[in-house]
Amino acid sequence: MAMKVALLGCGVVGSQVVHLVDEQSEELAARIGTPIEIGGIAVRRIDRARGVDPSLLTTDAMALVTRPDIDVVVEVIGGIEPARSLILAAIGAGKSVVTANKALLAEDGQTLHAAAREAGVDLYYEASVAGAIPLLRPLRDSLAGDRVNRVLGIVNGTTNYILDRMDSQGAGFTESLEEAQALGYAEADPTADVEGFDAAAKAAILARLAFHTQRVTAADVHREGITGVTAADIASAKAMGCVVKLLAICQRSEDDKSVGVRVHPVMLPVEHPLASVKEAYNAVFVEAASAGRLMFYGAGAGGTPTASAVLGDMVAVARNRLAGTSVAEGGHDTGLAVHDMGETITSYHVALDVADRPGVLSKVAEIFARHQVSIKNVRQEGRGEDAQLVLVSHPAPDAALSRTVDDLRGHDMVREVASVMRVETFSD
Amino acid sequence: MAMKVALLGCGVVGSQVVHLVDEQSEELAARIGTPIEIGGIAVRRIDRARGVDPSLLTTDAMALVTRPDIDVVVEVIGGIEPARSLILAAIGAGKSVVTANKALLAEDGQTLHAAAREAGVDLYYEASVAGAIPLLRPLRDSLAGDRVNRVLGIVNGTTNYILDRMDSQGAGFTESLEEAQALGYAEADPTADVEGFDAAAKAAILARLAFHTQRVTAADVHREGITGVTAADIASAKAMGCVVKLLAICQRSEDDKSVGVRVHPVMLPVEHPLASVKEAYNAVFVEAASAGRLMFYGAGAGGTPTASAVLGDMVAVARNRLAGTSVAEGGHDTGLAVHDMGETITSYHVALDVADRPGVLSKVAEIFARHQVSIKNVRQEGRGEDAQLVLVSHPAPDAALSRTVDDLRGHDMVREVASVMRVETFSD
Numbered sequence: 001m002a003m004k005v006a007l008l009g010c011g012v013v014g015s016q017v018v019h020l021v022d023e024q025s026e027e028l029a030a031r032i033g034t035p036i037e038i039g040g041i042a043v044r045r046i047d048r049a050r051g052v053d054p055s056l057l058t059t060d061a062m063a064l065v066t067r068p069d070i071d072v073v074v075e076v077i078g079g080i081e082p083a084r085s086l087i088l089a090a091i092g093a094g095k096s097v098v099t100a101n102k103a104l105l106a107e108d109g110q111t112l113h114a115a116a117r118e119a120g121v122d123l124y125y126e127a128s129v130a131g132a133i134p135l136l137r138p139l140r141d142s143l144a145g146d147r148v149n150r151v152l153g154i155v156n157g158t159t160n161y162i163l164d165r166m167d168s169q170g171a172g173f174t175e176s177l178e179e180a181q182a183l184g185y186a187e188a189d190p191t192a193d194v195e196g197f198d199a200a201a202k203a204a205i206l207a208r209l210a211f212h213t214q215r216v217t218a219a220d221v222h223r224e225g226i227t228g229v230t231a232a233d234i235a236s237a238k239a240m241g242c243v244v245k246l247l248a249i250c251q252r253s254e255d256d257k258s259v260g261v262r263v264h265p266v267m268l269p270v271e272h273p274l275a276s277v278k279e280a281y282n283a284v285f286v287e288a289a290s291a292g293r294l295m296f297y298g299a300g301a302g303g304t305p306t307a308s309a310v311l312g313d314m315v316a317v318a319r320n321r322l323a324g325t326s327v328a329e330g331g332h333d334t335g336l337a338v339h340d341m342g343e344t345i346t347s348y349h350v351a352l353d354v355a356d357r358p359g360v361l362s363k364v365a366e367i368f369a370r371h372q373v374s375i376k377n378v379r380q381e382g383r384g385e386d387a388q389l390v391l392v393s394h395p396a397p398d399a400a401l402s403r404t405v406d407d408l409r410g411h412d413m414v415r416e417v418a419s420v421m422r423v424e425t426f427s428d
Numbered sequence: 429m430a431m432k433v434a435l436l437g438c439g440v441v442g443s444q445v446v447h448l449v450d451e452q453s454e455e456l457a458a459r460i461g462t463p464i465e466i467g468g469i470a471v472r473r474i475d476r477a478r479g480v481d482p483s484l485l486t487t488d489a490m491a492l493v494t495r496p497d498i499d500v501v502v503e504v505i506g507g508i509e510p511a512r513s514l515i516l517a518a519i520g521a522g523k524s525v526v527t528a529n530k531a532l533l534a535e536d537g538q539t540l541h542a543a544a545r546e547a548g549v550d551l552y553y554e555a556s557v558a559g560a561i562p563l564l565r566p567l568r569d570s571l572a573g574d575r576v577n578r579v580l581g582i583v584n585g586t587t588n589y590i591l592d593r594m595d596s597q598g599a600g601f602t603e604s605l606e607e608a609q610a611l612g613y614a615e616a617d618p619t620a621d622v623e624g625f626d627a628a629a630k631a632a633i634l635a636r637l638a639f640h641t642q643r644v645t646a647a648d649v650h651r652e653g654i655t656g657v658t659a660a661d662i663a664s665a666k667a668m669g670c671v672v673k674l675l676a677i678c679q680r681s682e683d684d685k686s687v688g689v690r691v692h693p694v695m696l697p698v699e700h701p702l703a704s705v706k707e708a709y710n711a712v713f714v715e716a717a718s719a720g721r722l723m724f725y726g727a728g729a730g731g732t733p734t735a736s737a738v739l740g741d742m743v744a745v746a747r748n749r750l751a752g753t754s755v756a757e758g759g760h761d762t763g764l765a766v767h768d769m770g771e772t773i774t775s776y777h778v779a780l781d782v783a784d785r786p787g788v789l790s791k792v793a794e795i796f797a798r799h800q801v802s803i804k805n806v807r808q809e810g811r812g813e814d815a816q817l818v819l820v821s822h823p824a825p826d827a828a829l830s831r832t833v834d835d836l837r838g839h840d841m842v843r844e845v846a847s848v849m850r851v852e853t854f855s856d
Contacts, residue, residue, distance in 0.1 A: 020573060020718060024573060024575070027573075027575075027760075028572075028573060030760035031572045031573075031760065126570060132716075132718070132719035132720060132722065133719075133722060134562075134566035134569075134570030134571065134722070137565075137566070137569065137570055138562035138565070138566055138570075141562075141565065141740065141743070141744055142554060142562030142565055142566075142737070142740040142744075143562065143736070143740060144456075144459045144739075144740055144743040144744070145448060145452060145456060145459075145736060145739025145740050145742065145743050146736045146739065146740070147452070147455075271706070273704060273705075273725055276701060276704040277701075278699070281721075283723075288560075288736065290448060290560070290732045290733065290735060290736035290739070291560035291561075291726065291727070291733050291736040291737070292560060292726060292727040292730070292732070292733050293709075293725075293726060293727065294560065294561060294562070294724075294725065294726035294727075295711075295723070295724075295725035295726065296722075296723075296724060296725075297701055297721075297722065297723035297724075297725065298719065298720060298721060298722035298723065299719070299720040299721065299722075302720070304718045304720070305718065305719050305720050307718060308571070308573060308574045308716065308718030308719040308720075309570070309719070311572075311573025311574065311718070312569065312570040312571060312572055312573050312574070314573065315569070315572040315573050316569055316570075316572070319755075320753075323751065323752070323753035324751075324752070324753070325748075325751035325752070325753050327747075332455075332458035332459065
């Protein structure tokens, strides 16, 4: 009895899934314990699907996902609807589901997981974050006996490519974006990537898994993109022995009562393993109580890597199905809430263009003190009218740091706030 | 009904497992679906075990592993016997097994896996390679639909620490080893680490999993340690933009008919992600056909990280047991054989002290050509009596490269072969 798969979507990833299932059929059968077979492929327009057996194609996705002979539904359409309705219908009909849909999981993962739990079927989604990197299942399974304290991820290849170019070639943002577009690393409309929307969806998924809380959605994620990152920021980071990365950060609060989830540019020490993640690669760094520091690195996008992750999930859910079991998620919720960005403890790097006059530093220090932000170090560059004061704060609530910067902007001794960026710190 | 665990061994890892099971009991119960409980602990001497409930202790390990109320046996004794007999007895009595025993798995994994398959129980061993890094299950499960071509691993923290010191401080091997010993990174008798025995056992386990061949044992692994690595080698690597790492390398042959498994020092480009693995950290780099390049990074040793990996496995096998299923391994063997080191395709870096006389290079090139080894690049350093010729070969069978070096050693124009090391190459 073959395991029958319904495929929703036949674009770059979908067609690659079909290709791999075909190419690896013997090996897959051996690893699952029974052959796997594509039973149908739902597409929007039949005449557009290429390279697949035409007799498998249908435009009636709803009929396909509820067809009695289908065991597993693989969704690679993306977007919220009709993906959500189709997945819920599939689950309702007792099918296990594999999806790569980060937007849907970030927005409404709770509903999907609850439906899967109730129906006793699997909902796997390894491909939704960091492409081919086996990350979600290790977080869920291998660290099941551990306690995650912080997750820091480079989860968007486009922005990493742009920042890497800016760092290695001293190029500006616009120039680097254009290069990324020319090479196919960035889309014509790069908003989802450069404004951090893509990373924010992934951050929500990571936070949910790492902290076992179903409450986090994309809307809970504080989000800042990289469009404001300047060549001066990158140079300032270099002077401190840092690189600039766009990170998705999920962190447990000190009192263990809530989590903070955010996406923004970060200055990161060059010695940190995340700092050496180049080009469009992704990597996720996990700090766990027992396991210590872990990092998972690999290709974050692309049809073949994503299809590889989908295939890994297909094998797992097929095996579970054959064994008559399923892995429920979200049944034991820690209920940890998400706290505001203002309450998140961060550190700031601030570069100020000031007049080199006696009393400037004391004025600046007074403004920091007013908001109870203590200064970790100060460095002065240049002299006279070109003087720049570079300060790094100790960790403090983000709201206090933000108000400090507002006050600095308004002060007449500060000609310009040349660069503001958060600095991520690591204990040894 | 609690899931009952028998623990074999109560040293650094074992006592930490007891501690974590105790500390995380609620969370573990939630994740498994039933409470987990230590039913007994086998030790060699009862008066030596500390910090655990004395009523759990026994010196009769064989009676413990076959006790009817035990579900899962966790073996953290290490070594071949009595571990093997105890694990086989446990499997024979229908228990699932979690082990951290790399030596045993490398020597006789085939017997253990066959017994587990036959009995329909789990045999999990995440902790045996690279400590807390979730690596073996991702290789087995997430890449189940993929095809691994090469695995390169820094799997021994002691040697990585020593090589990192030699690189960063220009120190010699002996001095760096002594520092590692003083800091507890190396044992008083460092043979198992510095001669590559530890890494070779892990290489065998990795090769078996990556290529789905049960045939590989530790004895099949070509092994060279780092005792011969000199400050001159490190300097020579630096001059080429490389660092020296002790790597475990498992590679599929070009014709896909066999695999090569080896442990030896390697010159690696500084841009490669493995090059930035510092101190005693471990990392395993995987090249797969669909997933592309992946890296798994983390702490490779230590009681708590290892216990974390054991705990992750315990949760998995307990869940499987509750669901009445198990994951068989080795049932579908590719049967790939291991080829000799001589047939393995490698590249050499060779530094020769030569007299700076006309004709030296042509003589040296002739020796390379005699063994059908082509030269990728040559660089001459110094002049007169201090001249050094540094050559890097194109890939060739290791036996041919080795014979080339032998001939160079015997030639009267070569005063000394100052450095010989393999260079690992990466396609883009």
